[in-house]
Amino acid sequence: MISAELLGFIAGALATSSTIPQLVRIFRLKSAYEISTAFTILLLSGISLWLVYGLYLSLTPVIIWNAIGAGCVATLLFAKLKYGRKP
Amino acid sequence: MISAELLGFIAGALATSSTIPQLVRIFRLKSAYEISTAFTILLLSGISLWLVYGLYLSLTPVIIWNAIGAGCVATLLFAKLKYGRKP
Structure with a gap:
């Protein structure tokens, strides 16, 4: 059995790193x-x-990954505003 | 003060519904x-x-929203496989 905290860290690492x-x-x-x-x-x-x-x-894990995730998704929003127009 | 559970429900509703x-x-x-x-x-x-x-x-809230979210992101993966080629 692995601890819930370790599981949360792996889950968050995967979900947050997906934005990269x-x-x-x-x-x-x-x-x-x-x-x-x-x-x-x-x-x-x-x-x-x-x-x-x-x-x-x-x-x-919820705190750490959502703090990093917020930064990543804010960058995605910036990218959308910069490159969002029809090519 | 609102309860943590209510907060989690609103957080999950926003994050999961974002995929729609x-x-x-x-x-x-x-x-x-x-x-x-x-x-x-x-x-x-x-x-x-x-x-x-x-x-x-x-x-x-973590259980409910991530269960629904998994379905939504699985649909996104399906869409990527279906429509992912260069237009």
């Missing part, structure tokens, strides 16, 4: 036309609230 | 060229592990 190849792809293609603005804004809001939830319940 | 406009956009454009395959696979793995984490710690 997506960011790389957008910045490489210099196009984010297919990315939905609503997707990035809703996801950023949700991740920010998960961060508050983690702080409420002192869930270390 | 992204799915709508991909299926409407019939193109997922800009979506990273690694993004969808890593996110699906991460969400699935968050679900297990929620089950370990009996965190109701």
Whole structure:
């Protein structure tokens, strides 16, 4: 049996690191036309609230990964605003 | 003060529902060229592990939203496989 905390760390590492190849792809293609603005804004809001939830319940992996994730998704929103127009 | 559980429900509702406009956009454009395959696979793995984490710690909002989220991201992966080629 592995601890819940370790599981949370692996889960968060996977979910948060998923944004990295997506960011790389957008910045490489210099196009984010297919990315939905609503997707990035809703996801950023949700991740920010998960961060508050983690702080409420002192869930270390929830806090760490959602803090990093918020930064990654904010970068995705920036990329959408920069490269979102029809190519 | 609102309860942590209510906060978790709102956080999850926002984060999970974010995939809906992204799915709508991909299926409407019939193109997922800009979506990273690694993004969808890593996110699906991460969400699935968050679900297990929620089950370990009996965190109701974590369980519910990650179960629904896994379905949404699996659909995104399907869309990427279907519409991922260069338009």
